[in-house]
Each structure stands twice: as structure tokens, then as C-alpha cells.
Amino acid sequence: MKDKQDTFFVEAGYYKSEAExxxxxxxxxxxxxxxxESLIIERREALQIPEAITIDESAP
Incomplete structure (x- = not known):
């Protein structure tokens, strides 16, 4: 996915540990x-919206 800041989001999976x-x-x-610098690890709960992706409430 690409967000409004022209950054991309790839979800590579869920892992049991930060080391993994x-x-x-x-x-x-x-x-x-x-x-x-281009790939980061984001810690979040299942179904939580990634920080780099925002919801546009005005979108149809």
C-alpha cells in the first residue's frame, strides 16, 4: 500500500519475538x-491500523 506521504507499507507477517x-x-x-532505513519493524496488535497508514474519513 502507498500512503499520502508517498511511503509504502508491506506487512511481512507476525512474529513471536522482536529477534525473529x-x-x-x-x-x-x-x-x-x-x-x-527503509524497512522498520512496527509493534502493534492484530487489526490495529499501521502508523504509516491513515484513514481518510472523507473518502467515498
């Missing part, structure tokens, strides 16, 4: 050519 999520992040950096 960090390992997946490093794998994506190596295999897909991302730089260290």
Missing part, C-alpha cells in the same frame, strides 16, 4: 536491496 522479526527484516534487506 529483525531476522526477517535483515533477510528482506539482503534479498530485495532495501537500505537499513
Amino acid at each position: 522479526a529483525e531476522a526477517k527484516r535483515k533477510e528482506w534487506i539482503q534479498t530485495h536491496g532495501f537500505d537499513e
Whole structure:
């Protein structure tokens, strides 16, 4: 998904630990050519809206 700030959101899965999520992040950096700053780990609950994505209440 792309938000209004022209940033992209990719959900790569849910992980049991931060270490497991960090390992997946490093794998994506190596295999897909991302730089260290372009992929972040966001901690949130299931069904919680990601921080980078906002809901536009005026959208049809």
C-alpha cells in the first residue's frame, strides 16, 4: 500500500519475538536491496491500523 506521504507499507507477517522479526527484516534487506532505513519493524496488535497508514474519513 502507498500512503499520502508517498511511503509504502508491506506487512511481512507476525512474529513471536522482536529477534525473529529483525531476522526477517535483515533477510528482506539482503534479498530485495532495501537500505537499513527503509524497512522498520512496527509493534502493534492484530487489526490495529499501521502508523504509516491513515484513514481518510472523507473518502467515498
